[in-house]
Amino acid sequence: MQRKDVRSSQLVDSGVAANYRQNNDFHAGHAEHEATMKKPHLFKKIIRAFKSCFGHGFDGADAVCPSHCVQLYHYVTNHERLSVFQGASKDSALGHKLNVEVELRHCSSYSMPLPPVFYHYFRTPLPYARTLLLQEKIHQLQHAARRSSSHNDILLLLEHRPVYTSGRRQTEQELHTERTRLTSIGADFAVAARGGQLTYHGPGQLVGYPLLDLSRTSPPIGIRDYICKMQKMIQSYLLRTHGITHIPSDHTGVFLDPVTKIASIGVQVRHRLTTHGFAMNVTKEPLEWFGRVVACGLADVKAGCMVEAKGKNVRVEDVVPGIVDEFGTSYGRDMVKLSPQNAGELGEAILALEEDALAAGEWLRAPSPDS
Template sequence: MRVSQPLSLARTLPRRLLAPAGTPTGAACPGTSSKTVPQKPNPLPPVRYHIFRSPLPYPQGLELQHRVIEGRLQRRERGESSAQDVMFLLEHTPTYTTGRRDNSPNPDTLHPEEEKVQDVGAGFYITKRGGQVTYHGPGQIVGYPILDLTAMGTPTRCYVEYLQSLLREYAEDLGLEVVAPHEDGHVGVFRGRDEKLASIGIHLRHRITSHGFAMNVTPEPVPWFDLVTACGLADVRAVSISQLLERQGKTGPSVAECAAALVPRFASTFGREFVPLDAPAEGKTAGEIEAIRDIVADITAQAENAEKEAGGWPTRPRVKAQ
């Protein structure tokens, strides 16, 4: 099943435009994920975060981001305070997606990668994020930070580097030898040349980020990845944290443990406080926080209904691609 999403979340930035005006391509970004990103003089409000406990269908993940960003922009237009950044951490139900920079989709024919995964038990969505075909599903942590890069004083290219660095350092702290980016320049976190652990693909709308990253935690996503040429890298295969640690005789974290561990890394990287979405809210952003809570509650209910209607989600591909 292919669905082309009409949501106007953002325009995708070609790689050559990731550096801000006046910044030489390849120039070093200030700070790393082990050194707090330089801050503006006026401190920003804490980032609110929410960890979903059950997998979201991909359309609900898009709607979640769209409604939060749209509400924020509408408040701006009304002259109301709108400074509430938020981050969502979650798993998706089995889903293949491709981004706008993938020029192969044709409205009259199946995407070449979609032909490989007919009837395997996963949806296929053409989206507006950056990047090519990838997979999302249970066993993979997905992060959707919705951050105002202008307010943070962070160039887009540097934001991508910070995401990449904090994911790399999380893997390294687990005892894994990884590289980020790939030695050929591909964005993401890799184990050597031919195994990929994490992907990054972002959007911007009025300098507000959406989409973000995905990291394979358990082995569950790998058989789904094996059915496609993920990210257009024919010689690179997906791998999970658990599989890499198993080679060392160690046990890997759960997705929930990974999500909990990433929150303080984001706080350290961006030099900001991260507070649960359901924590008490006061001050200028209280109304906006309450509105985001209502959106999350609605999206959660939609996901629960979708799971009931589907009778659950497959844990492995139903058939092998021919």
């Protein structure tokens, strides 16, 4: 899939779709198709087709001639694989209002096009707790907008300030001693709602938080399939871009050999909306921090990184474009760069987090000795 750098003002305007539904008779052949057809990304394309054919926006008072209907039919049929039929006009004239019925073609080769995933890369390492709040904010926005199909899928790419996080398998009583010890060496400590156990995030490690609606496809993507795609995406990127091979493992994540793990995966899915995601070690900086814990509950496994596996210097920012492309390919989505300045409430939250990250200043480059 190609990455597209466009302004976020080009995000689908659900208001346009709502006006179109209000001013025009737009029906799907079946109830489930009606729900699908109300997706704003599809309305955007239909409205673009009207403008292309008629030279103006479609309005209930616009007069439309039959030749325009023919043009629209061919345009939409060729571009969207939809059949468009002119309904009987409510007026006897050529039509003050065009009644259009859009019907999905029932054929095994057709699948509804999915909207793009909007991605953003944070260039300053982020505090974990504030990033967790941003994920929750996006989850709430997506859930609230889902009924009108005006929600967008998001991929956040970033580094964290040094932090150890626990998964939902562990209790606070189990973690009390570890929390005290790990904060004493200079890292933050947080309890997360993701799967998995204790792990580390910090500078030199690329973290990806996909916030996706798994119900966009029919049937919806299952959690296991979602995780499997994520794991294969990382494996494919490492091999195709850097020639780094992996070995199969019974454990979730990407392993360079039976005792060296280069990438971890831990997700949470609520209402078929995803949070949390993956972490891939790029530089050597995370390795010493990993050495202070038994990461992911695997006592006989150590952390590896791309720099050691490749034998060459690699920076986190250099990895981002390739991961974006591979993510789009793996999930069958176009990837569009997000412009926070034009992304409304979501953009404001992103910019606020970036300001917090800058205000936090420097971070420890290596853990302090155990006291």
